[in-house]
Amino acid sequence: MSDKKIVVLISGSGSNLQAIIDSIEAGTIAGRISAVISNKADAYGLTRAQNAGIATQVLNHKQFADRAAFDQALQESIDSYQPDLVVLAGFMRILTPEFVRHYAGRLFNIHPSLLPLYKGLHTHQRALEAGDREHGCTVHFVTEELDGGPLVVQAPIPVTADDDADSLQQRVHTLEHRIYPLAVSWFCAGRLKLTDAGVVLDGEHLPPSGFRYTDE
DSSP, rough: OOOOEEEEEEEOOHHHHHHHHHHTTTOOSEEEEEEEEEETOHHHHHHHHHHHHOOEOOOOOOGGSSSHHHHHHHHHHTTOOOOOOEESOOOOOOOEEEHHHHHSSSEEEESSSSTTTSSSHHHHHHHTTOOSSEEEEEEEEEOOSTTSSOEEEEEEEETTTTTOOOHHHHHHHOOOOHHHHHHHHHHHHHHEEEEETEEEEEEEETTTTTEEEOOO
């Protein structure tokens, strides 16, 4: 089975991109990143990609008439690489339903909460304000519902008495860098797929909360 082709979309530093690059270089992902595309020219993730010899492209959303026009151009750019998987790694754009449907079953996102809790922004602060004893991150297939697609894998961490939003964010980031490459590796190995009945891993349907990742 040939390596799967991956396109990664970013808007910022690209730390999850780096985690995936590192896993590919370590041989734990049977895939290769064909391109990294950013909507911001100053995104440090572009430098990470260039350092790894990966093609990069910038599509500035501000140069398009509307969201639909940007997404159409983005889709054309992505499709020129004929990817098996599209990975959102800190891509700070809400995508149109047409775009999402085009990549159904091959579009991943990672979100810094235990979905369905805390869709959207400021997840760490919201978890603290709610008095949650557990927080974490989630990899999911993307659907038309914001942060609402079928869950692939979740990594929980306990919330401690001395946690603040920054400390929680740092600890969740560490977990993101483990579970995102893991999910990508499953997909590229043909172990993971999205069906009409839900997410299937190694021939078994995952629960609605996805696979629960722990360090143990």
